[in-house]
Amino acid sequence: MEHTESLPTVETAKKLGLLPEEFDKIKSILGRDPNFTELSIFSVMWSEHCSYKNSIVWLKTLPKESDKMLAKAGEENAGLIDIGDGLACSFKIESHNHPSALEPYQGAATGVGGINRDIFTMGARPIAQLNSLRFGNLNLPKTKRLLKGVVKGIGDYGNAFGVPTVGGELYFDECYNTNPLVNAFSAGILEVGKQASATSYGVGNPVYIVGSATGKDGIHGATFASEDITSKSEEKLPAVQVGDPFMEKLLLEATLEIINSGYLIGIQDMGAAGIICSTSEMSAKGEHGMIINLDEVPTRQENMHGWEILLSESQERMLVVIQKGGEEVIEGIFKKWDLHCKKIGEVTDTKRLHFYQHGKLIADVPAHDLVLGGGAPQYHREYKEPAYYQEFKKFDPSNVQDVKNTEEFKKVAKHLLSHPNIASRNWVYEQYDSMVGTANASTNHPTDAAVVRIRTIEKGDLNKGIVITVDCNGRYVNADPEIGTQIAVSEAARNIVCSGGEPLAITNNLNFGNPYNPEVYWQFVGAVKGMSKACLKFNTPVTGGNVSFYNQSSDDGPVFPTPTIGMLGLIEKLENKMTLAFQNEGDTIYLIGKVVEDLASSEYLYSYRGVKASPAPYFDLEEEFAMQKALASLIQSKAVISAHDLSDGGLYIALAEAAIANNLGFDVKADAGRKDAFWFGEAQGRVIVSVKDEEAFEAAIAHLNVPALKLGKVTNADHIINGETILTSAEANDLYKNSLKNLIEA
Structure with a gap:
């Protein structure tokens, strides 16, 4: 393997957000020193945002079993629950907190775009969105600017994309002055058995990148989301992505069409960490490898470095692996929708990722060692009860x-x-189109949770609905993380029951401060324990979600611990709403x-x-x-x-x-x-x-x-x-x- 650049040092690793011991582990995995591209790959894949390295040991304790679950928790782009009549609901919640703190409009808009891509890469057509928003003191001009930008970003993207925003929550407290929380939820419907998977297998099968061209927006966005907000965070504005809802609408239709083509092996949204995340996670899941030629990736800028192409978080892109022989069909579908569809590589049996640029091998890394549940580090962080807890009592x-x-x-x-x-x-909600798609059953008949009618082209109107809500009172959780999170789950269930529905499952968005702070980590551990207790009681397993640490600043300290609960329920007959x-x-x-x-x-x-x-x-x-x-x-x-x-x-x-x-x-x-x-x-x-x-x-x-x-x-x-x-x-x-x-x- 050629190394034309000088090899990075432990100082380089630290600048990329890696610990010295992680740098040593990377050298051990590779059996040599990494080059800069390889170190960049590990830095994003082992960031908290992608690897969950400081949370996974506790997330594993959450209840994840139900006879209605159709996808293993956290192993696909989104959760999947059987809702009867041969249909399933795919749903998920994710944060876009750090980007929204710097550039509220695009930060929120791309959060909406990303969560909807997670739904339609499952093969589901999105039918409803919710959002959970937290801001600082509303008397501050900065808070008003952030609020207006976030709400406009959500509204403009969701309205243009054509999926109604049917509810949500909005809270204000001074603890969110520097770090607003922007959590986006989406739900979609598909036929059971027609879901797609984020996997890759079959030696020689072609690998495509589809959708938008790749630019320099969002590079190291995952790393940026894995550190505290500081006065220098403004310098990281390139880590905020730029969204295009009209492109996403085309991508939705093309994606659902290729899933139904019969040629699809696997598909994954390119969210955090872009190409490197999709190639590594799909390869690791399918226990295969890939050879990727970065010269074939459509780019917006000339002369992009290999690591820039790999780490870019440009929006509205997917990685697709198809059955060999289906190239003409797949390329024809994307041509019809006027979208990029470029073969950039093929599947191998090496379990490694080989990235080439300008005819040279620029990175050679094992897929398994990059990913959550594979070789990515998992830490047991120390935690201790903060003094305020007993004082509050x-x-x-x-x-x-x-x-x-x-x-x-x-x-x-x-x-x-x-x-x-x-x-x-x-x-807020008057800026959202709540009636696009005409499925919202709560607009003129207000309910504690949003009720959304289920109808499909194949099955028509089923006179039943999904019931969805997002809930959390961060003040309660701050006062007592375990009880406060039980309350969040219980309130979500209560809202669904009050609306005539039956609670089925949850997705969660765990928003906390710096995990290296033992008192913050104590809050996190308590919240997970509380969530487990309540979910077991209500028989609402956790289908997946998102952990967002580092929501704190030197000025305001950590935000209230805010484990947002997104809950899915079902109403069998709409007349019982x-x-x-x-x-x-x-x-x-x-x-x-x-x-x-x-x-x-x-x-x-x-x-x-x-x-x-x-x-x-x-x-x-x-x-x-x-x-x-x-x-x-x-x-x-x-x-x-x-x-x-x-x-x-x-x-x-x-x-x-x-x-x-x-x-x-x-x-x-x-x-x-x-x-x-x-x-x-x-x-x-x-x-x-x-x-x-x-x-x-x-x-x-x-x-x-x-x-x-x-x-x-x-x-x-x-x-x-x-x-x-x-x-x-x-x-x-x-x-x-x-x-x-x-x-x-x-």
Whole structure:
């Protein structure tokens, strides 16, 4: 093998993000010193973003088994769940946090593009998107700039690509000032047995690169995502990719066509680490190798170095391996869609990757040693409980003044309804096309989770739907990682059940600070343990996902630990879909679930009272599970006509949201030890429902062994609590619907 350049040193390795001991391991694997191209290959493939080297030992402990799972967790481009009628749903969530912190528009847009490619490389046609977004203090000009850029990037890409954004979540906290979190979720439908795999085998089978040309955008993007944001991060703007949704639309159609051609062996999206990631992962999975000629790769710039071509993260590209003899068919399909389709190599039996440029072998590396689950390093990081954890547990609610009178109650109600973590997100979702494809069943009939109709060309309209949601309260997880993450899983399930669906499985996006910080790693370990407990209880296995470490900066420290849960559910008959909205004047309102007065980690305590240190809110996994089973039974038997879970802002906000949705009001009464804890506390495992027939409802719930408290009636007027008018409907509607927009545009 020729080495025309001087060989890199351990200093070079460190600059590329590798540890000295990793440099030694690379030399041991190769049996020699690597050249710069080879070292660059290892640096991206062994980055945290690609190798999960600091998380995989704990990710392996997550529950991943279910009779509905059709793909092994984490081994394909996305998860795959059997949804009956010969169909499957492919779904996944991934982050684009670091790119969005530097260039919010393209960072968010390419996050949307990448997650949709993961879905259609499975052979599924994407039908719905969600997003989970976290930003800093909304009064800061920087936060407004990032928010506007991210939302426009998501909207422009998703709208042009033609897949509706049907829901999501948006939170603000100062811990996200430097590091916003941008997590993108997508789901698609395919026929069982027609899924594609990210694999490669068959000596002599041709290897193609298809889609866009390769440029210098995104080089070392995986390495960039595996380090803290600093004042020098702006210098790494070339690590942010540039997206083209119209190209992606063409690529979608061409990809689904070649999957159905009968000639496909394997296909993988070129996301993080580009060509080197796809060639190594597909080869390792199929236990084969490849010879690749980089001169054949279509490029946007002249005279690109081999390592630049290999590491580029240019968007809208795929690596495709086909059966020899199918070249004319495959090339014809891509010609029809006016896309690049270039043969760049072939499959070998060497289990090694040989990359050539200008007639010279520029890299020779073993595929297995590059990849997650292969030779990539796996670390057991040390962790320790942070001091704040025990301090938070010392919280004493008796030191917090209760709401004194009706005037203060009104003040709290206005504060919460107008708070950016609670107020309507209409400023955001009105920039998204939620109806493209006409499958969204929640637009005019609001539900706690998004309900999306399933229909295919082959099978038509099946009158059933997938139910999807993304959930996590980072404040809860920060207070107690294990309990907080159990709450995130439980709330996702609760939202699906409230919408009439049955929870099936999850994908996760684990957003944390620097894993070399033992206190951050303690948060990560606790979150994984909590997720395992809750997923086992709800029988919602983990199909895959994404770990995003290094979400911290020298100015703000680490973000709240934010393990976003993307959950998939199924609704067998769309007529069983349940709205969150009160329906009619005179209907009776009940609170289902244990009445617990608890202030801990509530938005009221945190932002109105200014108490930042408190434990996670009251939560009992067994009670939560029992309540959800009871609610599902009530919905199936038509005993309730609306259902809305209690979360941020507690009981008052749940009542307000249910009323505002249909421009109604409520008149409710309840005795409380503490007014603030009863009406604004965020104890878990509770839902409000409205019913037409009190007698039938009470007879039904009597057999379910779950507490139910009658609160009062739906009205067509104001928000009345214990005989006092808290807000008029007009006031509440205005605060809820316009506050976020006013804050952003102020």
